[in-house]
Amino acid sequence: MDDASLNDRMAGLTLERKVRLLTGASMFTLRGDDEIGLEPMAFSDGPTGVRGLHFTDGPLTALFPNATLLASSWRTETAEEVGRLLAEEAERQQIHVVLGPTVNLHRTPLGGRLFEAYSEDPLLTGRLAAAYVTGMQSRGIGACPKHLVANEAETERHTVDSVVDERTLRELYLLPFEIAVEDSDPWTLMAAYNDVNGTAATEQSTVNNAILKGEWGWPGLLMSDWFATKSAGPAANGGLDLVMPGPMGPWGPALVAAVEAGEVDESVIDDHLRRLLLLAERVGALDAPRGWRTDLPEPADDVRREQLTRLAAQGMTVLANDGVLPLAREASVALIGRLALETTCMGGGSASVRAPHQVSIADGLAATGAGVRVVDGVAVRNRARAGDFSMRVQLYGASGALISDTVSGEAKVAVGMPEQELPEPATRLVLSATVPAGAMRVGVLGVGSATVTIGGASYDVELASESDDIGGDFLRPPGWQTDVVLDEPSELVADVTVGALSRFGLAAEPTPPTDDDAIAAAVAAAAAAEVAVVVVGLTEEQETEAFDKATLALPGRQDELVSAVAAAARRTVVVVNAATPVLMPWRDEVDAILWAGLPGQEGGHAVAAALLGDIEPAGRLVTSFPAADGESPAWDVVPTDGRLPYDEGVFVGYRGYAARKAAPPAYWFGEGLGYGEWSYGEVTLDGSVVSVEVTNTSARDSREVVQVYLQPAEDDQPVRLVGWTTVDVFSGSTQAVDVAIDARAMRTWDDGVWRPLTSGRLLVARGLGDIRGEVAL
Template identity: 80%
Template sequence: MDDPLNARDLDERLARLSLERKVRLLTGATMFTLRGDEEIGLEPMAFSDGPTGVRGLDFTGGPLTCLFPNATLLASSWRTETAEEVGRLLAEEAERQSIHVVLGPTVNLHRTPLGGRLFEAYSEDPLLTGHLAAAYVSGLQSQGIGACVKHLVANEAETDRHGVDSVVDERTLRELYLLPFEIAVDDADPWSVMAAYNKVNGIAATEQGPVNNGILKGEWGWLGLLMSDWFATQTAAPAANGGLDLVMPGPTGPWGPALVAAVEAGEVEEAVIDDHLRRLLLLASRVGALNAPRAWRTDLPEPGGAVRREQLTRLAAEGMTVLANDGSLPLARGASVALIGRPALETTCMGGGSASVRAPHQVSIADGLTEAMDGVTVVDGVAVRARVRAGQFSMRVRMYGESGALLSDHVSEEARTVGFMPDQELAEPVTRVVMSATVPGGARRIGVLAVGRATVTVGEASYDVTLESESDDIGGDFLRPPGWQTDVVLDGPTELVADVTLGGWAGLGLVAEPTPPTDDDAIAAAVAAASAADIAVVVVGLTEEQETEAFDKSTLALPGRQDELVSAVAAAARRTVVVVNAATPVLMPWASEVDAILWAGLPGQEGGHAVAAALLGDIEPAGRLVTSFPAADGASPAWGVAPTAGKLAYEEGVFVGYRGYAAKRAPAPAYWFGQGLGYGDWEYGEVTLADSVVSVDLTNVSARASREVVQVYLQPTEDDQPIRLVGFSTVSLAPGETRSVEVACDPRASRTWDDGAWRPLTGGRLLVARGLGDIRGEVPVPTGDLEAILAELVGRPLDEASQVVTDAGWQVRTFAPGSMLTMDYREDRMNLEHEDGTVTRAFVG
């Protein structure tokens, strides 16, 4: 979209505003909205969280909206076309709710597999992340909805996320953690960026002048708006001078009068305030919030309708990854199947925290597979949750103030709510909340989520409970509140009431669900069902307890006795397929005991339909891993997430993920970044290189159409340079079809930050691979400074000089008569004259 503002227009608008009015516009009006100003034609704007769906302006009880597959699952397609489509669909979801800016994509890297929020981010690789992010941004902004690329920068863990100081050397920061932002800015020009909670090398991200002003707005020439993460800003003058343009949320914050005073005291130039406001007005012009209210489209697909069901099923299934398969997949439709596991019945379709949305439905794997084929027996599994979770029903919510006055009486469409919000407009603060709902009879597990004192009543029984805060994070108890539960037997439908005196800002909810079987009973029933079926499909996984904002993991082991369940089933079944319902790596000690493994991610609202389509081969699960799976806890190049004395040192430097594994900085992974089988088989021909484009003849040698991901990695010759992905391309071929596939190598991945400047890497090898565990070909690359190479060879022993030029990409072709060794690279020929085994002259010609 063209930007309709020019410098004169901006100056005229700013001239109408006093300093106080300028500053007022630079803090949010509410949790997710900005103020307007009629005199300068500025309309209010609305923002929404958006990693896996456009939630809207409400944390709970808001409108129904599409729940998309999570970021790692979408990224596993390795298709920029998929990312762009997701951006366009999210733009439609934003329009349906009159949202101007979607807070996504998340481009932080998978530095350590313990990161709780990895499910929101694309991958461990900066190039793949950057290309997918740019496509997502392009798709979103092509519809006039702003993207917000987040979180700038070095924000790869959740532990102490508001205070941690990420200690990162400049080379690592530039080559890895800033690169996805740089690619997104270069290729898609996002209209906004979000500054993170953490510090970087001692400076808060919201005050990080070297990054915000020096790199983002300076070197990269970016003209967009830099907003804070919610409640991240702690200062007035340092943040304003450090490049932050907008403080979120509102209506209060550290700016306002304090920033006005800082300007009047000379601590902040008014020109700085004007620059922030220019960027805000530019954003408004881009999203249709300047001069007149935007006309929102109304002819958009419904969140739960047929159009969205097809789109979201396809997007989820295409990213699923086959990690092992002896031929058991795809499933034969005539087979009898024992579908086993708690995640089969209660499939985790989304992660926790700000990524959560209120979906029209969430299809379980049990529902999806029984709908798609006959002969399926569904058996519950072992417990997978350690914590209480809110029920799946509506409830009445009554809120009271300190005076005892009833402030609000409404029905929440979810069994969760929040006691108060910073921007809540009520007669007085809320101090007491009463939640109630009618629950079915039978054996039930009932309970409450809250921080404070609660009286829980169900029928004639009453329980007094005290629930204390479990988190130092400002949003920790809100996103994952503590809970209490107990098992009861009810004669029939019974009213469940929780009367809560609030003890802090936290999420609230009611718990009511059927009492589950014991683990021992579940394993016994699973073994019996597996023994009677042609094939057992066991679903294991994580939940929003592990895949969540504000909390990191402490282990990659599956929770509960899920590993024991898989082994017991595998010992009893004729064939065993395991579906992993998780967004991030898990340990699989039973991998050698089973016949196939399908990694299914957090598949969104159509999750069960997508898993069924993948298992049956209706849609090929052609995904490739976007992060390496360690073989054991601690067995990765970077592991810990807990800071020491407030500092989290990125000691592994540039050797993150597969880069570190390839350099033997950790034991070999269980599964490599880029690994995945799909349902096809592939033959790779000769690899050639011309003008930074790698070409390879690719043949689908299987009996079915399939999609392949051709990956190209650069292995530099320099010891301190890790291997890195420099290009990739996806291609779909019919059975027996051959095609020449070209992969352009991105120069932004083929350089190093050296003594304050970029230096291109030259020499080494380009590897063509299906993940680094399956290299299919290679081609040498030129070293670069030919004159320097030639001069370096003179005086060296012949065998040593030959190795140098071989490493530089030259190949020995002939041993010429006499005292000359001839070597070729492309159309050039290098000659080494030698005497008594020592090089006396080196030249090309």
């Protein structure tokens, strides 16, 4: 649509009507306007699945492997496929825009939300993001790369000032957005919560107007993160186009007044509205309602399950293997660990979805017919979590009247959402569900005062807020739990007086064994089996929005469990069920390590396929694994006096390790073994293409990721990834591989302009810990 047509549509609108369209209508929807042919639009969170319009009890939707696991394939084809599949999930729910991908970098391994983001490298992140956007938008669904910019930690995320020098901002944190804009033209982007160098991201005119919309020539719509907008005039002038959520917000009458007072020119409002109308045209929400497809796969059908199993298994990474993997199908296996039984398939926060199922590793291995004995492990959680069952939800208003009585398909409920239509605000809720007989651990989640009754016992509970974050108690609510023994099925009831915005829920699960008993049982099972497979890792307590980690150590006594099993077993394999780095003090005690990420709804099937070699786990790490807490070029996530300095500058991740800014990592970015073995030939350079022959010297067909890094000649320039190619090679075969060098990685920001780097060495490597050849630039 040309500008003249857009101007005609807007000509009859009053200023008030224009401004009204620039704030959401509800939590995830936008208003329409019949006079200009604008239909309402719907947005959904989406990094690991399209949740839809509801935080709880929404429709079932496919749960994808997390972003770091998908990125570990290093395949743009995978990212593009994921974009197409998520577009199908969006179309099935009539969603116009999916809020993803997350393209913030893994600056420090303590970041709680890293599981949503691709990697520590801007080139890898940017090209994968561009492929994802291309795949999604090819199906007419808008993508929304986020969060612009310097949003690499969660602590004090709404107020923190990220202090970043211009060179670092350009070369690292803006580069993934630049690549996505240049290569895929995303229809929307999202501005972050934080400040950058003293100015809110939603008001960053230099980034939003001068760079994004000016220098890069981007025509799309820039929306705020939810509740991120702090002002009317400064945000409107600073390049923000849309405030989310609605219907209330800081714009409305305040923005109208700012225009009338001359603080904001009405042409600025018109530009914001043009961008909104262009988005509407692109997603089929202009002039007529979009026709939605109805022939799409359901989340649990065989097509989707095969896709999600394959995508997860292909990204899994073999970090160590003395030949025990792939497992012999006839071997007797002791499968050990709480996460074998309760596999963490997704992270917490806005990336969580209501999946049709989540296959555990125990169920996945059992389904293969392999001889497996399953043994529980030590505790991995410290907090109550909502159960996997339905519950009755009764809401009461301040008047004492019952204002809602429903059954939720999940044991959690959101209260006070903008789209909830209640005669008065809910101040009290009664949650109830039937709990089976036996030894059970039961509890309640939320913020407020609760009376919990079960099996004739009653408990008075005070649940205090644990977060200053506006959504912290909603995304990870506090909880209380206790152990009971029930002679018969009993009703669990929590009568809660609401204390603050929170998510509420019930917890009920069989009482687990003590850690000492679990370790003893694991040792006995390991000694009796040919192979012990121990599953350890993290949960949504550590990998979640709104909270950062304080350590990379595995929670609880998981390290002790691994060492005890390794001492008793003939062969020991460790599966790490985590999206981000963890410490592995036992890594020299075991025979193999498989990093499995957060593998999505088919996680157990994917891990089984990887362990047995049905699908090669040919992933390569997308972030470096430190050898100890604190041993990372960037570490701290806690601001000092509200400021978080990016003092490491451009020496983030592997760049910093290679420059000896920290002790060598336990595992390098780009590292991974797969099930093949490789030899490399001579490296040559022709223009901007590096060529090398690779030979698969193993007895298995395998996939290799040929990585090329630039080591600049200048001392103040870090090594950096400049290109890569993935290649599938038959056993015993040799293949010529060409790697195109990306010019956007071959430059430095120097006194306000880009300067190409023209001298140094190009390193061909399997991660910087395994350099296979080089050529002078």
